Amino acid sequence: MFSFSEENYLKAIFHLEQLYKRGVSTNALAEEMETKASSVTDMIRKLSDKQLVIYKKYQGVTLSEKGRVTAIEVVRKHRLWEFFLVEKLNFNWDEVHDVAEQLEHIKSKKLTRELDKFLGFPKRDPHGDPIPDAEGNFSVSNKLLLSELDEGQAGICIGVKDTSANFLRYLDKNKIALGKSIKVKDIEDFDNSMLIDIEGEELRVSQVISGNLYIKM
Amino acid sequence: MFSFSEENYLKAIFHLEQLYKRGVSTNALAEEMETKASSVTDMIRKLSDKQLVIYKKYQGVTLSEKGRVTAIEVVRKHRLWEFFLVEKLNFNWDEVHDVAEQLEHIKSKKLTRELDKFLGFPKRDPHGDPIPDAEGNFSVSNKLLLSELDEGQAGICIGVKDTSANFLRYLDKNKIALGKSIKVKDIEDFDNSMLIDIEGEELRVSQVISGNLYIKM
């Protein structure tokens, strides 16, 4: 069907579209894909020829319906495999990304369907991101960044923005995990660091941390 | 590490070496890989540069120790995934090959190790082929083709030579499965077809069938 590279571009455009609703710029896509703008232009033209994206020179790119369906299928597979690795194969949440990047390109409708069933149709991956169902539907719950809360506000930790191993290991080390309650006890004006209470334990976190933790109030 | 293509060539050489002990010819490899002899020569040269095979022009090719280790690792992954698909995801044994061809190239030591553990360290894949362990060891049990048996001889069906969906569906349809007892009741001289008894049921099979079923006596 589509090459690994094509699927990766579609996935990247899908992610960036949430950020740049009016179209994804060549440079933004180049940064996301860790490649050069010229390579992006080449690939976008190819995707455009295949009707997977809508593209006008110098105007940025958006997914077509066909492109969106394909991108969501890749995201679905990525997140299902991440769930599988953590739930069945003893992976930690900071170890799954690179393997899922490979597994997401395996082509087999039956495999995806049966894996989903085998896992009990999970709704969220180990980082709290929603897993699209077989029809491509997924919940986009109202989530805030911890850094957006004010003193005295509280909520449940439901996801992470940065999924890098470094950040996830920091969270593990400090006993911050999905599902835990967090209350903001104090915000330091000078550097915006927060003193938070996580189920009884106090911890001071910098803005880098609070800007990468999703909270449901 | 190695490309999909390189791994596929190594696997093909590994399989063909059992047949052509003195070295695998370019043409044999071209047929196995469904490609042209010239492409094979190109790739063999590359594998030779990487010390994965031993090659002299016009003399055929054999795996080096490093090449053998790599090939066995690919075979191990292929067969573990086949087992997973049948045992956990409700695949039939005639549906697993193409998906396993993709999954065998996923690069993650931990994934292979944990998958093996999750599956209970299986010894054989759904077609009866041995699954190499983490050290690359696997049993090569004494097996005969059904076509090699004489009238009156009997044994257990332990594997298939042809793993094509067509052949496997024929076996399903005729209730021939791994582990079942088979006794040769009669051999027709003219076409070498056999009348066999499979656990109480009589069936006449052609030489094409009996030449693709492995038996342990």
Added chain:
DNA sequence: TAAAATATTTAGACTAGTCTAAAATATTGA
């Protein structure tokens, strides 16, 4: 054992995906 047949390798070309450098276009701010 030499000609014929077969097998293998070489030469040169093509595609997908990438790159650098240069050219073209768009945006910004004095």
Added chain:
DNA sequence: TCAATATTTTAGACTAGTCTAAATATTTTA
């Protein structure tokens, strides 16, 4: 508004992997 700057595209080149056609080596056979 228009020159400076930033972004994007084009042009041309490179690698991996493949192909066809031609050349060369090996094997067979008469």
